[in-house]
Amino acid sequence: MALALVDCESFYASCEKIFRPDLKNKPLVVLSNNDGCVIARSKEAKALDIGMGVPWFKVKDAYLKNGGHVFSSNFALYGDMSARVMHVLETIAPSVEVYSIDEAFLDLDRLDKNFDLYKFGCYVKSIVKQWTGVPVRVGIAPTKTLTKVAIYQVKKLNVATGVVRLANTADITKALSLTPVGEVWGVGRRLNQHLQKAGIITALDLAQCSPEHIRQKFSIVLERTVRELRGERCLDIEKDIAAKKQIIVSRSFGQRVDDLSRLQPIMSNFVVRATEKLRQEKQKCSQVSVFVRTSPFNDSKPQHRGFNSFQFPHPTNDTRDILHGAKIALKPIFRANYSYAKAGVLLSLFSHEGIQQPSLFQDSNTPKDNSYLMQYIDAMNTYETQIYFASQNTSQYSPMRQSMVSPKYTTSWYEIPLVN
């Protein structure tokens, strides 16, 4: 009984390095939208003590002085590289669950019993590196939560092969004793505090608690974690990609926005993007919500947060309906004389595109289905936006800073790398 977790090393930073061999062994960080926070660091940047999620402006000067390199995020590149890695995994493993952009679980139960799983892990690592250029770590263990512990061992002990297998009770006990409870998958900041107070310091301490007791004191979620740490499988490989239950499009603004006439067209851009995703998912929604907020970091100025929803009489994925609903929802929560730092749109209450529940009050003469128009627009906008809705801001998606983006090396003919 074994699962493997394949985890890409400093994924975004590694993607940038693949196309910039001149940056090998140099510190490199990738920033969030607006160049706000550090969201990925190469190991050289970690060595310079650049923390995960730190505001860029706080570390910028010292980091650059130390010869560090920096990139704005380039999700077209990372998404494409991720797809390549996952494709390689699917060709060599019996069953793969793509867990996130940089992680996948492999089901190894069906491999031959005599198969040396540690060697298999090394093979996975080398083939992914050879075919995509992305360095990965591999953790092998009986449950998902334990594969996470195995990966933590690779990182912490700097295992040269990049592969750790927890094959028996002795391996597991040792690894758990070396893992702080806060590093366990499912234990976040809050739970960590509570566990520390209860004298539960290492993952081994947690594993030795009675699951029933944990359920009573904490939650059913943490009970599952305890069982998983003890080798009891509670979380299975999920082959089918679950349908989304909500779609969010939101951004922080590079420059504050304070009047409705500027905010409205930006909101329209979010709605348009969200409904494109909705149609890709082959779903319709019955509710659109909008939210706005000022900066929580700026105490000196008056703060305001607003959230409001609009319900549709029948499920829709027509951009025009949703633009209309969002506009109505925005009005009561927008207040003048505030500097907004972030806004967004949330679609929810989904039903499948094929299911049609006509409204009791719908005029039977109105056209039943406008989906062709949306299909045509989606088709024309596939590679580059050619058709906008009138309420959109066509000059700028949102007021965002993004000053150091690398080329779309793998997804645009115009930005393909040149070899001299």
Add this chain to the structure above:
DNA sequence: TCTGGGGTCCTAGGACCC
């Protein structure tokens, strides 16, 4: 000056039903 974006699951409590 400057602090990401996009998700999921669980629970408690209120509304409502018979």
Add this chain to the structure above:
DNA sequence: TCTGGGGTCCTAGGACCC
């Protein structure tokens, strides 16, 4: 005088993940 009990559904909010 005495005022049930058991259930479902929905929503908001908290916690977690990458």
